[in-house]
Amino acid sequence: MQANHSSDPRRADKITSLVGMLTLCPVDGIGNKHVIRDIQAAFYNIAKYKPPTQGTPGAPGEDPTTDYMNVLGMIFSMCGLMMRLKWCAWVALYCSCISFANARVNDDTKQMLSSFMLSISAVVMSYLQNPQPMTPPWSNI
Structure with missing residues (x-):
């Protein structure tokens, strides 16, 4: 059983019928051969x-938001642990949630999971x- 490819525009009979129609219609000042050649080339x-x-950088399917938020979450959580800054720990948790959502x-x-x-x-x-409540960073100014 053969597949019917009659809708394929590259078929020779379609192109010749199109070329035949173009030779009948007049083109002002331009030869039909140029138009026919352009249509055949197209x-x-x-x-x-x-x-x-997938490996190419900048591919449309890649979104670096997940990776950025993951790295930011780890940086903020280390700052929260080492410097005892509560707001850094909360920002780290927020970045981890964004990373998971994306x-x-x-x-x-x-x-x-390790970032979380x-x-x-x-x-x-x-x-x-x-255990004191968190003071906002701008309150010390």
């Missing part, structure tokens, strides 16, 4: 779309060391 230069591979199915779950655990431990440890 039909034969049709290329099938190939999506970019993650894809095939992203590394171990790294995301690090930010949660930063919040818990900062409140265990100093």
Whole structure:
């Protein structure tokens, strides 16, 4: 059983019928041969779309927000743990939530889980060391 490719514009009989129609219609000051050649070139230069591979940088399917938020969450959680800054620990937890929300199915779950655990431990440890309510960073000015 053969497939019917009658709608394929690159078929020779379609092009010749189109060329035959163009030779019947007059073109002002321009020879029909140039128009026919341009149409034939347009039909034969049709290329099938190939999506970019996953490894290429700047591919439209990649969104670096997850990676950026993951790194920011780890930096803020380390600052919250080392410097005992409660607001850094909360920002780290916020960045971890954003990273989780923007993650894809095939992203590394171990790294995301470690970022969550690090930010949660930063919040818990900062409140265990100093149970006072958090003062905003701009209140010391």
